[in-house]
Amino acid sequence: MNERKTSRKERIVNEARRLFAEKGYxxxxxxxxxxxxxxxEALIFKHFSNKDALLSHIIKAGYRKVLNSQRGMMTYTDAxxxxxxxxxxxxxxxxxxxxxxxxxxxxxxxQFSKQQHELFMKPVRQxxxxxxxxxxxGNPPLEAELLLQVIDTxxxxxxxxxxxxxxxxxxxxxxxxxxxxx
Amino acid sequence: MNERKTSRKERIVNEARRLFAEKGYxxxxxxxxxxxxxxxEALIFKHFSNKDALLSHIIKAGYRKVLNSQRGMMTYTDAxxxxxxxxxxxxxxxxxxxxxxxxxxxxxxxQFSKQQHELFMKPVRQxxxxxxxxxxxGNPPLEAELLLQVIDTxxxxxxxxxxxxxxxxxxxxxxxxxxxxx
Amino acid sequence: MNERKTSRKERIVNEARRLFAEKGYxxxxxxxxxxxxxxxEALIFKHFSNKDALLSHIIKAGYRKVLNSQRGMMTYTDAxxxxxxxxxxxxxxxxxxxxxxxxxxxxxxxQFSKQQHELFMKPVRQxxxxxxxxxxxGNPPLEAELLLQVIDTxxxxxxxxxxxxxxxxxxxxxxxxxxxxx
Amino acid sequence: MNERKTSRKERIVNEARRLFAEKGYxxxxxxxxxxxxxxxEALIFKHFSNKDALLSHIIKAGYRKVLNSQRGMMTYTDAxxxxxxxxxxxxxxxxxxxxxxxxxxxxxxxQFSKQQHELFMKPVRQxxxxxxxxxxxGNPPLEAELLLQVIDTxxxxxxxxxxxxxxxxxxxxxxxxxxxxx
DNA sequence: TATGAATGAGGTTTCATTCAT
DNA sequence: CATGAATGAAACCTCATTCAT
Numbered sequence: 001m002n003e004r005k006t007s008r009k010e011r012i013v014n015e016a017r018r019l020f021a022e023k024g025y026x027x028x029x030x031x032x033x034x035x036x037x038x039x040x041e042a043l044i045f046k047h048f049s050n051k052d053a054l055l056s057h058i059i060k061a062g063y064r065k066v067l068n069s070q071r072g073m074m075t076y077t078d079a080x081x082x083x084x085x086x087x088x089x090x091x092x093x094x095x096x097x098x099x100x101x102x103x104x105x106x107x108x109x110x111q112f113s114k115q116q117h118e119l120f121m122k123p124v125r126q127x128x129x130x131x132x133x134x135x136x137x138g139n140p141p142l143e144a145e146l147l148l149q150v151i152d153t154x155x156x157x158x159x160x161x162x163x164x165x166x167x168x169x170x171x172x173x174x175x176x177x178x179x180x181x182x
Numbered sequence: 183m184n185e186r187k188t189s190r191k192e193r194i195v196n197e198a199r200r201l202f203a204e205k206g207y208x209x210x211x212x213x214x215x216x217x218x219x220x221x222x223e224a225l226i227f228k229h230f231s232n233k234d235a236l237l238s239h240i241i242k243a244g245y246r247k248v249l250n251s252q253r254g255m256m257t258y259t260d261a262x263x264x265x266x267x268x269x270x271x272x273x274x275x276x277x278x279x280x281x282x283x284x285x286x287x288x289x290x291x292x293q294f295s296k297q298q299h300e301l302f303m304k305p306v307r308q309x310x311x312x313x314x315x316x317x318x319x320g321n322p323p324l325e326a327e328l329l330l331q332v333i334d335t336x337x338x339x340x341x342x343x344x345x346x347x348x349x350x351x352x353x354x355x356x357x358x359x360x361x362x363x364x
Numbered sequence: 365m366n367e368r369k370t371s372r373k374e375r376i377v378n379e380a381r382r383l384f385a386e387k388g389y390x391x392x393x394x395x396x397x398x399x400x401x402x403x404x405e406a407l408i409f410k411h412f413s414n415k416d417a418l419l420s421h422i423i424k425a426g427y428r429k430v431l432n433s434q435r436g437m438m439t440y441t442d443a444x445x446x447x448x449x450x451x452x453x454x455x456x457x458x459x460x461x462x463x464x465x466x467x468x469x470x471x472x473x474x475q476f477s478k479q480q481h482e483l484f485m486k487p488v489r490q491x492x493x494x495x496x497x498x499x500x501x502g503n504p505p506l507e508a509e510l511l512l513q514v515i516d517t518x519x520x521x522x523x524x525x526x527x528x529x530x531x532x533x534x535x536x537x538x539x540x541x542x543x544x545x546x
Numbered sequence: 547m548n549e550r551k552t553s554r555k556e557r558i559v560n561e562a563r564r565l566f567a568e569k570g571y572x573x574x575x576x577x578x579x580x581x582x583x584x585x586x587e588a589l590i591f592k593h594f595s596n597k598d599a600l601l602s603h604i605i606k607a608g609y610r611k612v613l614n615s616q617r618g619m620m621t622y623t624d625a626x627x628x629x630x631x632x633x634x635x636x637x638x639x640x641x642x643x644x645x646x647x648x649x650x651x652x653x654x655x656x657q658f659s660k661q662q663h664e665l666f667m668k669p670v671r672q673x674x675x676x677x678x679x680x681x682x683x684g685n686p687p688l689e690a691e692l693l694l695q696v697i698d699t700x701x702x703x704x705x706x707x708x709x710x711x712x713x714x715x716x717x718x719x720x721x722x723x724x725x726x727x728x
Numbered sequence: 729t730a731t732g733a734a735t736g737a738g739g740t741t742t743c744a745t746t747c748a749t
Numbered sequence: 750c751a752t753g754a755a756t757g758a759a760a761c762c763t764c765a766t767t768c769a770t
């Protein structure tokens with residue numbers, strides 16, 4: 001069984017992920033990744049044609065994993081519970097893979113990262129609008145936009161460790177949206 | 183009168199501001215700044231000991247200007263109008279100096295920038311808590327935190343040009359906080 | 365019968381020949397050869413100790429083939445017909461194996477290539493001198509040298525595709541040497 | 547008087563010229579040039595945007611110098627003396643700047659080098675054709691082509707030091723073309 | 729025979745910064 | 750105040766070659 005051994009490629013990816021997340025993409029040299037992964041610098045370029053390709057791989061892999069694990073959350077059963085899910089989403093995501101979301105937060109200006117995130121988020125907006133409409137809100141698109149902004153802030157702050165009260169905030173939010181009997 | 187002539191130092195600062203904001207700090211070389219400012223690269227280092235010192239100067243100057251122009255907004259008259267002011271703050275700030283806030287948005291991981299921003303924002307949190315308390319909200323600190331997060335998102339998105347509906351969002355927000363009509 | 369199947373080694377040699385000829389030795393990487401030959405890069409080094417050894421093999425094989433097929437041309441019957449043969453030689457050679465001579469042309473500074481070519485050409489010079497002597501030319505060694513230079517140019521230019529008039533040139537040459545009609 | 551001091555830029559160019567000519571462009575590293583010129587590697591890139599730009603500069607400068615010094619030779623007075631001049635040209639050129647022509651000889655596959663050489667040689671062909679026509683040769687264009695080939699060989703061989711008899715060859719040639727009373 | 733995984737050495741280029749003038 | 754000339758350090762990347770399987 002080769003379960004225990006992390007392949008060199010995996011080690012490269014893991015260290016790159018960590019370093020990119022902690023120090024940023026530009027401030028992490030390929031040399032540094034290599035040393036931390038305990039491999040030669042050249043090996044990085046055998047596995048990934050570019051430093052950029054390595055980053056892209058990490059991003060893609062991250063969203064793939066997220067999509068697999070979040071299928072339940074993203075499905076619509078009824079308006080209230082969908083809103084609730086969306087409010088809980090940031091905490092869920094970041095808990096499941098803190099490093100990845102820390103990385104995402106740092107990549108706010110990276111073309112490919114933004115694009116992948118939008119792809120991931122696009123379906124949410126539409127369903128949010130529908131949910132707000134069903135619940136009789138006056139301006140569903142604008143309500144959706146606002147909530148999306150809030151969600152966006154929440155995962156970013158939580159990922160960067162600057163929001164310890166994230167759970168309380170979520171509770172406050174679903175009070176505001178009257179998502180529970182109260 | 184030296185009103186007409188921008189000094190070389192000013193030109194350096196202006197171009198650096200612009201380039202840092204548009205392409206990012208690391209992706210802007212001192213050479214590039216010099217060329218755009220029409221001065222020699224060496225002159226940058228006569229005026230600022232470091233590339234980093236140049237950035238710090240820009241940040242400091244930016245907040246100094248902001249503080250001067252926003253004194254009115256930040257003062258507390260009554261709870262409702264303070265909340266209103268805070269909701270309008272992002273749009274106000276970004277309108278007054280779009281480039282600076284775009285720069286700030288890019289610098290979310292720069293030590294000094296964060297620190298200056300916190301300094302600028304610290305008083306707001308306290309007054310917000312007081313306001314929410316006066317208005318009888320259940321958990322004033324948490325309400326303050328949430329609103330601060332929203333404000334934070336708003337100026338960032340607006341500064342990066344990704345939130346055309348900022349005014350509508352603000353209106354929606356002050357409806358939610360019943361700042362009008364009630 | 366193993367006629368139909370080109371062995372992996374042959375494929376390596378063939379692709380190397382082609383690539384070296386078309387892009388030059390230094391500008392062709394072993395990786396490139398391997399990919400084009402559809403084999404692993406490592407296999408190249410199982411068959412040839414060096415990239416340089418691979419080149420040497422190609423050169424040696426090339427001259428071996430040339431020697432076999434040109435035996436007729438190089439034999440001396442009489443002075444006139446030998447001169448004629450030499451004048452026709454460049455076109456003959458290049459027609460028989462264009463790629464190889466293109467490669468040779470590119471290798472004008474490669475030690476081993478030069479040496480092999482000289483080995484191949486050395487006998488010619490002596491016979492040429494003899495022929496010019498027989499024909500009563502004033503300075504046979506110099507005449508031989510001049511004709512060798514011309515021959516050298518002709519195959520190089522023809523191999524690199526820069527001399528479409530090669531046949532006419534040959535005709536002109538044997539007129540000059542009065543190899544016909546006179 | 548700053549006549550005695552070769553500027554660092556000149557030293558870079560000179561060493562590059564020498565090394566490119568002696569070992570070839572690809573086989574000369576910028577580090578090597580820097581060390582030989584006694585400057586930092588970075589300085590090369592302050593003066594020339596590329597390694598390739600450095601080469602181009604050398605080529606351009608070389609032809610500029612050649613053109614200036616060869617104006618006399620290239621002018622047409624009468625057919626015979628023009629032919630004579632052309633036959634002497636290789637020796638003339640190489641004597642005046644051996645290193646440059648050695649370099650040119652090595653660059654036979656370099657795009658820009660070839661182009662510059664063609665530019666330099668283009669006028670010659672036309673005049674050669676005219677000269678051969680005047681002298682009553684049967685096929686002037688072909689005669690011109692042949693002589694150009696010979697000229698091409700001569701400077702290449704002479705530049706690479708492989709043709710000690712160049713002067714004798716030239717004499718032989720102008721006998722053949724009956725450029726002298728005999 | 730054949731390969732995938734791995735690497736050391738080296739290549740070109742960029743950058744912030746210094747210094748003599 | 751202002752610059753042109755210069756550099757050390759480091760960045761990303763390529764290449765021929767080795768080795769265990």
